[in-house]
Amino acid sequence: MTTNGVIQVGLYLGALLLLAKPLGAYMARVYQGQSVGLDRVLGGVERLIYRLSGVRADGEMTWTSYAAAMLLFNLAGLLAVYGLQRFQGGLPLNPAGLGAVTVDSSFNTAVSFVTNTNWQGYGGETTMSYLTQMLGLTVQNFLSAATGMAVLAALIRGLARKKADTVGNFWVDMTRSTLYILLPAALVLAAALVWQGVPQTLAPYPTVTLAQPTSYDGPQTDADGNAVTDEAGQALTEKVAVTAQTIAVGPVASQVAIKQLGTNGGGFFNVNSAHPLENPTPLSNFLEVLAILLIPAALCYTFGKMVGDTRQGWAVLAAMTILLVGFLIPCLWAEQAGNPALPGLGVSQAAEDTQRPLATAGGNMEGKEVRFGIVNSALWATATTAASNGSVNSMHDSFTPIGGLIPMALMQLGEVIFGGVGSGLYGMLVFVILAVFIAGLMVGRTPEYLGKKIEAFEMKMASLAVLAPCAAVLLGTALAVVTDGGLRTIFNPGAHGFSEVLYAFSSASNNNGSAFAGLGANTPFYNSTLGAAMLLGRYVVMIAVLAIAGSLAAKRAVPASAGTLPTHTPLFVVLVMSVVLVIGALTFVPALALGPIVEHLMMIG
């Protein structure tokens, strides 16, 4: 790795950890109902929402009514996004004249955005009208993130409260997350992105005259527009001259800002943040990739603050950060090493950092952008899959086998290394409960976490939360590779084709949303099976987590004694990391062996 690479990664981690405390403290005030400054501006809007929707801001909920509210709210969002796609052809703000999206694709996309997955089976600029992007997708970017944060707030209260029946109010948590955290952060980031060159306009796509006219082989058509074929039935082609370039634009910055901050990841354009108008400069890239992990990292501090012991939050953040760096290094190394088949063709993949006229990032540049090079592509791939963001700034499908294994494995670990906003930390706390339980077994004591006894009910729910996404990944992949519908749209041959399918189900079941994009996923088979995987991976985990929250809230606190395992020490950090890695490895190594591992052996063999 180059010196500059080390500096860029160091700057990134430094900025992330520096921001965690101030933002985390601010978010703790949001969830504890305290004044946050912004409520002087937006307090009126907040109270108006409660009044019109009949919500009492001080009305506490049991975990079951909290879960019911969450599910109903998400169902309403799902129906809205589905309807907007089906009727966009007749609705305004559609300058490109895009028609209704198909039933299966609309279902998949609606599920995808409501579950904070933002898997995209479609190409943004060729499918979704401005209205759908704004009222459907952008809105769910906020609300699905706020839903995850609300569930986390409930779990934290469950840990912090003693002998309580309730875990908070879903409507208040969700509304305050949106108004006081996501909205202001998105406004600031969106403005910075426009400054760097991300468009923000409702005007139609501009067309420009090319400097050098070009041509391509297009299908030959007769007067009626039907394809012409020769005697053998082969379609005939003809030269089509190209003298102009139509440039897709739109309200891009506003969507990109929240898709990064809310760990959504659904891009405005097909290639997401690899697109020069979605991510134009290294600085926009730095801000976007920082935004991926910003709120998940800060929520660790929020957690520590709300349970009254910030060391607990730092311990969780330390485990996440160490795992992130541990995964980043092999990804960087593999991508910088490049593709061993290319030097034989007369191609140089060496990085040249010193002589300016000859500077080049080298490495595996297929599917990567020059302005980001290897370091920022690998850093983004690691961050976006450690978090359940799923946006990309390079094409993961074209990564080397080891480089592509890293993002896949990070998703399979359950999206708990930072993870989604809210969902990452509640997922990690489930692993913490598992770690406490395993430690308790080793010393023969009833496990406790933050003074709460961990008993059979919590363990059942924790197991359910860990196993549901794993089952969805493996069963979904298995189904796809034995059915025609699953096999037909695999793009790359051999082991890499299997990796495409495994990646897709890993991504959907863990609500990530990134893809090995060669796989043709906009088919009824993948739209429906991946949609089901997203629903399972999101709501089974959420309900299990809320059940844990309710059960813990009702318990009395056990005073710490000499036999209590401290959960803020380096020893415990190692224990949590080990539990995460061991469960992931036991579940997924066989599947990974069939995909990226065998591909790596073929590549070096």
Next chain:
Amino acid sequence: MWQQIRASVVSLLMLTVVTGVIYPLAVTGVAAAVFPSQAAGSLIYRQGHPVGSALIGQQFDDPKYFWGRPSATGPMPYNAAASSGSNYGPLNPALLEAVRARVEALRQADPGNDRLIPVDLVTASGSGLDPHISPAAADYQVARVARLRGLTEEQVRVLVAGHTQGRQMAVLGEPGVNVWQLNLALDEAKP
């Protein structure tokens, strides 16, 4: 239950107005007022007509121009209305075939230049619209462009240097040469 359904629908509607209407329109308004050029797509005009976006690459395959990254968009390269990468895996025979063909085309356009070709010049970009090549990839092409335009290599190098962007703030990203703007300058210097 009825109360919860009402709360679902009403808060969804209210928050849709806030995050789906007011938020994007506020960003649009601020963008148009403060950064009008960027907000519209960083378009560049010549004689009042838009000739391209400063951020979006264009296809060049005439040897008198610098060539950019290969583009995997369809149906034509550098289709800025349908961005796409190739999505070829590293062992895909189609990838190796495509690289071989690009190497061949570069060698044919510049006989006698047997330097190793920088990798970004023969691999498709992620977006299919990458406006940049590495300085090394530009340097590889300097002799060819100079010869075909009747310029000295030194003159071309000066133009290349003028369109080379270093790391942003001296640290971030990687250096790159904006191919389309460089070619525009070449056409203006000596068509």
